[in-house]
Amino acid sequence: MSGWVDLYPLLVLPSWVPGAVAGIISMYLIQRVIFPYFWADLRYLLKVLIYGLRVEIYRLQGRIFTVLDKFVKLAEKQPHKPFLIYEGKVHTYRDVDRKSNRVAQVFLHHGALKKGDTVALLMGNEPDFIHVWFGLAKLGCVVAFLNFNVRSRSLLHCVSSCEPKILVVGADLLGTLEEILPDLQKDISVWIMTKDSTFSSVHTLLDKIEAASEDPVPVNRRSANNLKSSVLYIFTSGTTGLPKAAVISQMQVLKGAAGLWAFGATADDIxxxxxxxxxxxxxxxxxxxxxxxxxxxxxxxxxxxxxxxSDCQKYNVTVIQYIGELCRYLCSQPVVIGEIICQVVISNMRKIGQIQVYKLHEDMWTLFFPFDLIKYDFQKDEPIRNKHGWCEKVKKGEAGLLISKVNAKNPFFGYAGNKRHTEKKLLCEVFKKGDLYFNTGDLMVQDHENFLYFWDRIGDTFRWKGENVATTEVSDVIVMLDFIQEANVYGVSVPGKAGMASLILKQNTLLDLEQMYKQVVTYLPSYACPLFLRVQDKMEMTGTFKQQKFRLVDEGFNPATITDPLYFLDNSRKAYVFLTKEVHEMILSGKIKL
Incomplete structure (x- = not known):
């Protein structure tokens, strides 16, 4: 009994303790309801901060440890670990390192490339894309990634805009090369990923790679001078028609590479x-x-x-990359057993189709990813400014233009060889005198839970199958036909935004559907070919003499409400066919796959 008496003072808690406990529990419950993503966001921000500090320490020490440097170290540390799995074949870290060394040796001895030279790469998804990319990077070259869907005139523009010394082409893209080879600048050396060639002026690469040494090239060839030095050109369609080469710096590569890690992926992930x-x-x-x-x-x-x-199940995939169009295609597929069994973590999303941004930490978010949504005039195609000349932020639930602040911590490097396009992407004096913002061209909506949704593209672009389609580029290709007077191109809801062209025919001519089909599939990427055609008697214009698109977009492609002739691109028949009510219904029901 005396033992219980001795413990009694310990069992009697101070009067304030129950109240404190109740307060903590209440705060926890309030946080779970009002700020449900607090701890997840805090962990994420701490990781970003630690990564940023690590990069800054390297910079202050005069060391720039690039992503390529890390890959070379990993090839030494874990040589037998699979790096790439492609069509069932495993390529280890050592395999890829040595194959890229071979590529570097070939161009070191045959290509006459200097550090800082640009090499354009026209290849599809395959291990040799990685081998060539890394091999050229080991020589200190800037690599320009060309969109293999782009054809003819647009592709020539892309090549010339980045001014490469060499163009490397994949074996499955020799037909695309043949289209542009006669018009390619003579000072560009062309290499193809084959052992032999039918082109007299083209070099073969695969045979030389197989004969090359696996020895690494001198490290000083790839060493970066500073984090702002250019390392890649990645093309974007933009809003002005032809693609533009966005300059990617070492810092941007480091930031991009940190994304999966910041979202919680680990070395054990596939x-x-x-x-x-x-x-x-x-x-x-x-x-x-x-x-x-x-x-x-x-x-x-x-x-x-x-x-x-089935691929996810076969390869034990744990992480997939997500873009807006991807889920729509997956959801349209029949449910399969692999979908149920497969344990995947989906990167870049915490709500399906949304980018999560947390209100409490908005100031900390903008420290790393400074952005705002501002009001936009869709008729004038420009940001709205108030009577004082400043832009205004949109309210929750309203569509606004996504802009990102440009400063020393968040620089914008612009587009290669095009100062005018670089300047057009910048907005000056947005909220105060002297500020500068990058115009993303994306319209977004932020809901009351502070999630961001993609809404649309501004200007003369729309997004289809994950690609930006420049309507001016499409219309320029169509009006090359001798029976077309004018073409007005825009996106219509299907779901997603599919291309439609409203056409005005020249006098005393007829619409040649066969020629139309040949023209668009020859000169346009597959995703840019208009799925629908509409033939009108006259083209409506805005008050500023621009083509009127808003009413056409709203009217869509419904033959029940549109009296103009309508046509549909039937890929199964490789032709434009008359769009009937039955075809329209089959498209909307998903029986016809777009």
Missing amino acids: IYITLPLYHSAASLLGIGGCIELGATCVLKKKFSASQFW
């Missing part, structure tokens, strides 16, 4: 990359992110909705 490597999502976030983790990636030649989940 990352599934189905997006094209010429996009930053696949190359910087995917391949670069895999290197930052020391993980394994499964590379797909081309996205396939029907094979997606």
Whole structure:
């Protein structure tokens, strides 16, 4: 009994303790309801801060440890770990390192490349894309990723805009090369990923790679002078028609590579990359992110909705990359057992189709990713400014233009060889005198939970199958036909935004659907070919003499409400066909796949 008496003072708690406990529990419950993502966001921000400090320490020490440097170290540390898995074949870290060394040796002895020279790369998703990219980077070259869907005049523009010394072309893109070879600048040396060639002026690369040494080239060839030095050109369609080469710096590569790590992926993850490597999502976030983790990636030649989940199950995929269009295609597929069994973590999302931004930490978010949504005039195609000349932020639930602050911590390096386009992407004096913002061209909506949704593109672009389609580029190709007077191109909801062209025919001519089909498939990327045609008697214009698009977009492609002749691009028949009410219904129901 005396023992209980001795413990009694310990069992009697001070009067304030129950109240404190109740307060803590109440605060926890309030946080869970009002700020449900507080701890997840805090952990994420701390990771970003630590990564930033690490980069800054390297900079202050005069050391720039690039993503390529890390890959070379990993090839020494974990040589036998799978780096790439492609069509069932495993390529270890050592395999890729040595193959890229061979590429570097070939161009070191045959290519006459200097450090800082640009090399354009026209290849699809395959291991040799990585080998050539890394091999050229080991020589200190700037690599320009060309969109392999781009054809003819647009492709020539892309090549000339980045002024490469060499153009490297994949074996499956020799037909595309043949289209541009006669008009290619004579001072550009062309190399193809084959052992022999039917082109007299073209060099073969595969045979030389097989004969080359695996020895590494001198480290000083790849060493970076500073974090702002250019390392890649990645093309974007923009809003002005032809693609533009965005300059990517060492710092941007480091930031992109940190993405998967920041979202919680680890070295044990297996990352599934189905997006094209010429996009930053696949190359910087995917391949670069895999290197930052020391993980394994499964590379797909081309996205396939029907094979997606079976691939994930086959390769034990734990992380997939997400873009807005991807989920729509996956959701349209029949449910399969692999989809149920497969345990995937989806990167870049905490709500399906949304980018999570947390209100309490908005100031900390903007420290690393400074952005705002501002009011936009869709008729005038420009930001709205108040009577004082300043832009205004939109309210929750309203669509606004996504802009990002440009400063020393968040620089914008512009587009290669095009000062005018670089300047057009910048907004000056937005909220106060002297400030500067980058215009993303994306319209977004932020809901009351502070999630961001993609809404649309501004200007003469729309997004289809994950690609930005420049309407002016499409209309320029169409009006080359001798029976077309004018073409007005825009996106219509299907769901997603598919291309439609309103046409005015020249007098005393008829619409030649066969010629129309040949023209668009020859000169346009597949995603840019208009799915619908509408023939009108006259083209409506705005008060500023621009083509009127808003009413046409609203009217869509419904033959029940549109009296003008309508046509549909039937890929199964490789032709434009008359758009009937039955075809329209089959498109909307999903029976016809777009």
